[in-house]
Amino acid sequence: MLETTSNSGSSTAGVAxxxxxxxxxxxxxxVPSGSQLILEAKNWRFYASDAIAPAELMKLKKEVIAYNQFAAxxxxxxxxxxxxxxxxxxxxSPNYKYHAEWSFGDxxxxxxxxxxTVGLTQFKSMLSSFRPVINLLDQADVVLLPTTxxxxxxxxxxxxxxxNENKKVPIAASVRKIKGVLYIPLKDVVRAIQGNMQYVTQKNGSFMYLSQRNNMKPTKLNLKTGTVYRNEKKLATYSLVTDHGTLMVPVTALSKLLDVQADKINTENKTMNMTYTSWYTSNTMSSESADAQYQVKVFSLVGPSFEYNNTALGSSNAWEYAGSKPPKGYSPLKYEVSTVHIPLVPGSQNRVELQTNDGQMKIVQSVNSTIDPNQVPFQLNPLPYLDGLNMNVQLVSDAERAWKGGYAEAVKDVMIRGDLKGSSMNSLRLNYKYVDKNGKVSTSNLVNIAATDQQFSYTLKPEKGKGTYIVSLVSPPKSYPLADQVTIVTFMVVFK
Structure with a gap:
């Protein structure tokens, strides 16, 4: 039993x-007088009672040093x-009692x-699991951690x-072998991992759709043939059994159906462990932003363990984040708070997504950007050798409206004009990424733009249809060392 005591002194009843x-x-x-200091490391001190014999003390000291070699x-x-x-x-053999006290400087x-009496291993494993009681959502907008x-x-x-809970739960039918294969009730496994299942009748048969908690990719099981599909791709086929109305599946099928991994059965006691690894998440992400970029702080494993994008601007493998130390009590070797900045389009069509690197879990947040379209900045390349280049880019739409920032709206075309003062370039190149209303992305080839008296202009038309065009102006070949092309500035044009 674990007894907890608050500052008021009240505690749970029973033998602790x-x-x-x-x-x-x-x-x-x-520390009581007479105690011996046996180790001081990483702001922790370990003392032993003088009642411990010298021979025992030497052995105990070696164990303490070994267990504190890498971290406090x-x-x-x-x-x-x-x-x-x-x-x-x-x-x-000797055994010991342990008492620890610590603080985080507050x-x-x-x-x-x-x-x-307990072993050092047991005591330290419990001690190292303690952290200060804090609300992580005060430190970050999203908590994203793996669970098993x-x-x-x-x-x-x-x-x-x-x-994990040391709790027994009843199931609909007994776990049993059929023709040498161990079968298990499917719905109880789904319930144990907090997943979902749905029975659907279609023209070509009856199917069971299975999804894990927070997983956006359901699995489909053909109840007649036992075939498992994901994204309409056939994964495997298994023999299914019904026990008094309860669907039973081989334990070997669980890895394809629900990503549940089954160990080999213990032949002595006929027990078996099934392991399910998923993600725990909680968030307080805002649905509105007054800035050109949406800022999100994510508490997660070091890495980070996720990718992010705004589908209104198309997904991209090129993204950046700034990592910082986690709250006190969480090891910076394992955890961090990542601050990410996601570009937004003015209006309500933004759909921010955070997805784990393994693709198992996705967080989606619709965001309304209330920023004045004229306040959306040009995205300038921070390379030092571009510091002296002032292009004075201006966007003029087909309605003869001049946009002041790095965003423009138009129906038929947008004039892009500027100059190349501060450089030896006499031309530019242009390309764009096109994003349609469904978030589908396509790209263009590079287009050459000639400059006259170091001034340039180009008329952009909606060649791929209405939608968002993320336009980049690129240097001509060999303009800068060690680069065939350098993206100088990027901006957005929306054709409506």
Whole structure:
């Protein structure tokens, strides 16, 4: 049992094996006199009681050093651990009790105590899992972390053991072997991973559509043939069984149906573990922005573990982010807060997407950009050797309206004009990425634009139809060292 105690001193009733406590105090309690310092590292000190014999102390010291070689017990903290003599184990080997206190430099001190004898490995694994109680959504707009669910089943039993919760749940039919193959009720696996399933009758047969939590890519199961499809692509075919109205599938089918991986069955106790890895997410993303770029802060694994785009501007593999340290208590070797900036189109057609790198989970947010279209800036290349180039680009639509920034709207054409002062170039090249109303992207070939007296002009027409054109002006070949072409400036034109 784990006993928790608040600052008021109230606690749960019962015999506690472990006790954790938080108090509003800056100072960590003093170590009892006579205690021996056996290790000081990474702002943590480890003390041992003087009742521990010298031979035991040497062995204990080696274990403590080994377990603290790479990281402090709790990241970004200062603390102590006091080790006292415990009862010997059944084989006569020594055992110890542990008491730890730590803080993150604020007003709160945390303590964790093993009230009975435990091994160092068990104590440290529990200690290193503690973090300060904070609301991550105060630190980031999105929390995006991987989670793993382990489901234990036993042949002949009519329940699952959800290992993370140490909880048994009843299932619709017993797990059993049929012709040497282990079968399991499909709907109970879906429920255990918090997925969804839907029965659909079509002209060509009956199907079961299965989707994982937060997953945008459902799997289709043909209930007559046992064939599994994803994105209309055939993955595999299995023999299906019905047990008193309950659909049973081979455990080997779960990897294709739901990305659930099954271990080999233990022949002695007939148990087997099934592992499901997914993503936990929570977010407070805004549905409105007054800026040309939408800023999102994401708490996730270092990397980051996601990609992002605005479908109104088409997806792109070229994206940037700025990573920063996570909140106190979370290791910067594993976690970070990524700040990303996603360009927006004025209006409500923006659809911001964050998708995990493995494609399993996607967060979608519709965003209305209230920015004045004339305030959308030109996107300039920050390369140092372009600093002296002032092109004075201007966009003039077919209604003879001159747009002041890097955005224009038109029906038939837009005149792009400017100059090349501050450079030796006498021409430019232009290309664009076209995005239709469904987010489908196509690109153009480079078009040469000649300059007269270092001034240029070009009339852009909606050759691919109505939609958004993301236009780039590019340097001619060999204008700059080590580059055949350099994108100088980018802007948007919307044909309506």
């Amino acid at each position: 094996l472990f006790r954790i406590q938080a108090k509003l105090q800056k100072q960590i309690h003093a 017990p709790v990241a970004d903290s200062t603390g102590i651990v006091h080790i006292t003599k415990g009862h010997a184990t059944g084989d006569g 007003e709160t001190t945390y303590s964790f105590e093993a009230t009975t 669910q382990i489901i234990r089943v036993q042949e002949g039993k009519r329940d699952f053991l959800l290992s």
